[in-house]
Amino acid sequence: MIWLLNLALLILLVITAIAVVVNKDLLAAAITFSVYSFIMAMLYTQLNAPDVGLAEAAIGAGATTVLFIIAISKTARREED
Amino acid sequence: MPELFEDVIVRTIARLLTPFIQLFALYILMHGHATPGGGFQAGVIMAASFILIAIALGLQEAKDRVKQKVRLPMESFGPLTFVVIGIICIACGGYYLQYTTVPLLPSLQAVGAILISAVEVGIGVTVMAMVTTIFFSMAGGKHDTN
Numbered sequence: 001m002i003w004l005l006n007l008a009l010l011i012l013l014v015i016t017a018i019a020v021v022v023n024k025d026l027l028a029a030a031i032t033f034s035v036y037s038f039i040m041a042m043l044y045t046q047l048n049a050p051d052v053g054l055a056e057a058a059i060g061a062g063a064t065t066v067l068f069i070i071a072i073s074k075t076a077r078r079e080e081d
Numbered sequence: 082m083p084e085l086f087e088d089v090i091v092r093t094i095a096r097l098l099t100p101f102i103q104l105f106a107l108y109i110l111m112h113g114h115a116t117p118g119g120g121f122q123a124g125v126i127m128a129a130s131f132i133l134i135a136i137a138l139g140l141q142e143a144k145d146r147v148k149q150k151v152r153l154p155m156e157s158f159g160p161l162t163f164v165v166i167g168i169i170c171i172a173c174g175g176y177y178l179q180y181t182t183v184p185l186l187p188s189l190q191a192v193g194a195i196l197i198s199a200v201e202v203g204i205g206v207t208v209m210a211m212v213t214t215i216f217f218s219m220a221g222g223k224h225d226t227n
Binding site for chain 2: 050051053054055058059062063066067070071
């Protein structure tokens with residue numbers, strides 16, 4: 001039954017990845033990218049790599065998102081075409 | 082950095098949560114050789130606690146807790162630990178970072194655990210100082226010298 005959880009996580013991963021690329025609002029994209037990192041951390045833990053999962057949760061969902069948000073607050077929030 | 086977020090709930094929760102995050106980081110640091118985790122993850126989690134302080138209580142509060150005077154030596158501490166322990170291992174007749182040659186204790190496993198933990202502490206301290214420095218220098222103003 002664990003494959004159901006893995007399938008749901010992988011589908012969510014693809015959805016969040018597409019949402020990050022498509023979104024024009026960069027703040028929303030940064031927060032969605034944090035969600036992507038968190039799902040990725042859970043998948044790493046599922047794949048018996050808790051070390052990588054811990055690093056991904058701490059860096060990807062924590063530190064990188066804060067740095068992205070600082071960069072957005074210093075530039076523009078909307079992407080221009 | 083945007084202006085201070087004046088909310089009593091956010092400030093209180095951040096102030097209460099910070100010691101527990103730091104305790105968790107120390108746990109990951111000291112159990113790194115046996116369980117998942119290690120110096121790098123512990124350093125990032127420790128830095129995340131200071132980032133939380135900076136977001137909730139203001140950038141100046143976080144800078145007062147880890148001053149630049151303290152951070153600069155901490156950034157050099159990790160490579161120094163690596164070099165010193167590696168050279169100790171060479172001086173005892175082994176290869177670089179070959180812990181089992183150090184005649185510190187009769188049990189080889191205990192020597193390995195102690196020296197690995199020492200190297201992990203060095204990595205953790207360096208990563209903590211570097212990540213907080215990157216955050217402070219990005220969040221500060223244009224003429225801000227941390």
